[in-house]
Amino acid sequence: MDITAQVRPPRTAFLDYPMGNEIGRPNRPDEQGQIVRSAFAALAQMTEPGTIVDLGFRLDAESPEGKPWRDWVYTKEFRRYHMKTRDGERPA
Amino acid sequence: MPIDYISRTRELYSPLPPYRWTDNRDAPVPWTPLTKPLSDCRVALVASGGIHLDTQPPFHFKDDTSIRIIPTSAETSRVRIAHFGYPTSDAEKDPNCVFPLDVLREMVKDGTIKELAPDAVTCMGGIYSQRRVEEELIPPVVDKIKQQNVDLCYLVPA
Numbered sequence: 001m002d003i004t005a006q007v008r009p010p011r012t013a014f015l016d017y018p019m020g021n022e023i024g025r026p027n028r029p030d031e032q033g034q035i036v037r038s039a040f041a042a043l044a045q046m047t048e049p050g051t052i053v054d055l056g057f058r059l060d061a062e063s064p065e066g067k068p069w070r071d072w073v074y075t076k077e078f079r080r081y082h083m084k085t086r087d088g089e090r091p092a
Numbered sequence: 093m094p095i096d097y098i099s100r101t102r103e104l105y106s107p108l109p110p111y112r113w114t115d116n117r118d119a120p121v122p123w124t125p126l127t128k129p130l131s132d133c134r135v136a137l138v139a140s141g142g143i144h145l146d147t148q149p150p151f152h153f154k155d156d157t158s159i160r161i162i163p164t165s166a167e168t169s170r171v172r173i174a175h176f177g178y179p180t181s182d183a184e185k186d187p188n189c190v191f192p193l194d195v196l197r198e199m200v201k202d203g204t205i206k207e208l209a210p211d212a213v214t215c216m217g218g219i220y221s222q223r224r225v226e227e228e229l230i231p232p233v234v235d236k237i238k239q240q241n242v243d244l245c246y247l248v249p250a
Contacts (some may be wrong), residue, residue, distance in 0.1 A: 019178040020250060029188070036195040074097065074104055086153040
């Protein structure tokens with residue numbers, strides 16, 4: 001949300017989920033449906049340019065070590081485990 | 093508390109110099125009022141999660157400013173993911189996580205929206221050059237959306 005607040009798109013529906021789950025978790029069509037539909041429903045509230053609405057969903061998930069996901073995403077440990085380098089390989 | 097991605101990204105990529113995201117806080121926000129109910133709207137889908145069809149080449153990761161055109165009637169099972177800047181394993185299991193084709197098609201069926209633009213536009217958003225984004229990536233995206241006479245454009249980041 002910090003980057004979005006700086007970039008200022010006309011209207012933003014924010015989902016407080018990890019990157020890669022912008023529309024929810026895999027093979028959960030009900031969850032995905034709720035997320036997308038609530039984003040569209042939020043349009044009615046977005047009457048001011050630059051509005052950011054938090055859709056209000058919260059995820060109770062953990063890293064492999066049992067840490068809350070918020071503490072873990074986009075740390076060096078997370079990147080090693082979960083992401084690729086620009087050469088398409090696992091980071092060191 | 094939403095994550096402070098700016099400081100976390102800085103830490104993650106240190107000792108590289110900090111990346112400077114676009115800052116539009118002093119600029120007017122581009123704005124078109126929505127004047128129709130959703131049930132009358134044609135909606136376009138634009139997504140930056142490195143999404144492509146199995147018959148299309150994947151994105152590369154060194155400032156790839158190309159786009160892919162994906163029919164919104166495409167089978168979800170033919171969708172592939174090529175990106176480095178986010179964990180892609182969930183999207184690889186189910187592309188709807190970053191490319192909500194199934195949900196949007198349901199929303200047309202039940203009349204929540206009138207229709208989907210026939211073509212979705214995708215890119216690989218992990219591009220460090222803002223100039224190349226503005227000069228190379230954005231014009232074809234805008235053209236494709238404008239050609240389809242839409243009322244709303246749904247931008248899904250990843």
